[in-house]
Amino acid sequence: MNLQSLSKFLSYLLRHHPQEIGLSVDDHGWARVDDLIEKAKRHGKELTRDQLCAVINHGEKQRFILTDDEQFIRAGYGHSIDVDLQLRSKAPPEILFHGTAKKNVDAILAGGLHSRSRNFVHLSAQKADAKQVGGRHGSPVILEIRSAAMWDEDHEFYQSESEPDIWLTKRVPPEYLCLSS
Secondary structure (H helix, E strand, O other), X not given: OOHHHHHHHHHHHHHHOHHHHOOOOOOOOOEEHHXXXXXXHHOOOOOOHXXXXXXXXXXXXXXXXXXXXXXXXXXXXXXXXXOOOOOOOOOOOOOEEXXXXXXXXXXXXXXXXXXXXXXXXEEEOOHHHHHHHHHOOOOEEEEEEOHHHHHHOOOOOEEOOOOOOEEEEOEEOHHHEEEOO
């Protein structure tokens, strides 16, 4: 399994469907590495500790976290399963970015950004990252979020533990959004 395929497989399991292979995750999203390897193998996916470390250390984005003793792994963000990542609210940068497809822009500008099936709305500190995300869904459009203004109005923000350029919030009301130039 190449690293990209492995990363997608791990995202699918650790963010959304651990039950697919009978994997247990705790309330904070942690799964035992040995259980992950063993259960993946039972489901036809050969997986080694070295491969896990390669995905964590060499991925384009740091999507996964290992405990210091390398006994547990979890996804750092992007969950649709109910987990408490124990994130602490933190003041965001002045402006954050969100990439989306052109077809979604009118609805977002009218109703804001919502987490939908995920636990949080994902925002990027870098415009280029938002453009890349938006490009996955069609012709990309970049939205600017006045995140500091939201923070001043008591909206909570969290910085991803695994990927510091990813910021999370529950919702972005439309009055804090505009098209990026």
